[in-house]
Amino acid sequence: MSNNDTWQRVHPASPFVHGWLAIVGLLYIYWQNTDELSFAERFAGDRLLWTLGLAGAALLVVLAFYFLSWYFTRYKLTESHVYVNSGTLFRSQKQARIDKVQGIDIAQPLVARLLGLAELRFDVADSSESVLRLAFLSKADAHALRQLILERANSGTPSEARVLTDPADPNQADPNPATLPLMAKVPIGRLLASLFLQLPIVIGTLACLTMVILWLTGVQGIIAGVLPVLLSFGSWFYKQLNQGWNYTASAMDTGMRISYGLADTRQHSIPAGRVQAICVTAPLLWRLVGWYKVEVNVLGTKNDDADNFQVLPVGDFESVTRIMGILLPDLGVINQREVLATAVSTGYEHGFIGSPSRAKSLSPGAWKHQGFLVTDTTVISRYGWLARTATFVPHSRVQGMEFSQGPWEQKRKLAGVRLFCAGGNIIGHLHQVDAQIAAEFTLAQATRQVER
């Protein structure tokens, strides 16, 4: 770590951008409390003196806070790290490794734009928590600093997090998608059927029907309740429909490409190397027809909502195996297909370890489904009651692991282990397994996940 780089302060106007609301708030309170006065009365005689005095005092307090906030906010750029210190009372010191920075955004909130300031946001991963912010710099400084950090990042060691220059824009069309081998396609009939076989839709439809019946039998005003329900379900339904409409998935050299869309066709390419975790879900009613949904955690996708990235809206086991074959080619077992079949259903073949019957009283509906299997490359875990889920987390993708045991689990000598991954909400979860087995798994997994 080179120490020749010095600490620098942010732009002096920065606190104002954060705190302008305070000033507006004070003005508003003043205005409210002197409502009954005319304009001339506000600024006459004794009142003028008081007003000016109080305003000056308030201004001094606010300025003092601003100054302290500015004074304690400092940043430093070294060869390998960015450091940001902030906080007057609650001091925080943050740092980010430059070679792990995945992208730097320059953001300009309204007030900052008016003042010609900009905020740097370091996307050190894609989970919202790990964002480092540096606010505010003058716009020119922000661009220069961004350029400097990007240069340092690119001159560093090669790593898979090398996306700063954005080599492949996922929205750019490939030469000819039609020539790529087709992996899965969702017919419109199946998509509609799959949507209506989901519990939220069933419940929503039932609720609407009940209200209509009540209305017809003479309960007044109930129809007003239908509208918001319809609206919220409508938007959910449209989103699902849009994501599955005309859905095709095809194989590429590096991964897969999907396209879908109702109004406009969207295309995404998903490089297999950027997939962090895979989740195969079978909602309650889909189990009757043997359908599954496949979602992934993938680095570098800017998802506007909290949902996971969907790579198969609905499909049978054959489609699931094909997609898994691309995204996770090496499951770490010889009989890949059979293991996959056990993983997405219920059973203890191929070495799956389930919850002991002691877990029955804690999860009466799910304990028979819960279980896990460790292969050479991956941890497969099954959990869930109504919607049964199987998650696949490769050892090398585990960001952190949590062994946990609640009071009811302690009594029954059960424990759980969570495997956290980057790029989305999917986690591996060993739910309510024997405490001894969970502890041994944690110890062994700690070794497995740092193997190179």
Add this chain to the structure above:
Amino acid sequence: MTATTPWSPNSFTPAHPSYFKVKLTTWAITWGVILLVTLIPGVLLLAGVSTPLWLAIAAPVLALVIALLILRILRRQVLALGYLEREEDFIVRSGVMWRKQVVIPYGRMQYVEVNSGPLERRFGLCQLTLNTAGAGATAHVYGLPAEQGQALRERLVSAGEEKML
């Protein structure tokens, strides 16, 4: 009763004993305020405003009972905190009722944060947070003496560079 956990509780570096005072002060302030709020119906009653009698009695009693229950496990909560530096990863433990041991490999660390609130600074303590790319994979170390916290941060940062995956 010996609990089944991956790593034995004894192998961890415990939180500094004075962190208990930090927790105790926080507890006293929080529950003091809550108790004051629950006393409002009683005061109103004494002032002659018609207030249900049960509310004036039940609310403060309930607050007091919960506060004392929490106080009972406060010391054990502090004793349950600890961290363990290993060859390849960093482990923190916490919790009495909900026991947890979180494992973060050095190579997956993204940044390390050292924070100290006014109360912690008074006792010369700080807390350290270790962040990764995974949303849930965050390790918190509470009740670290300030110099120990800085030293630990330096060690973690250099281990992260060395063990980068």
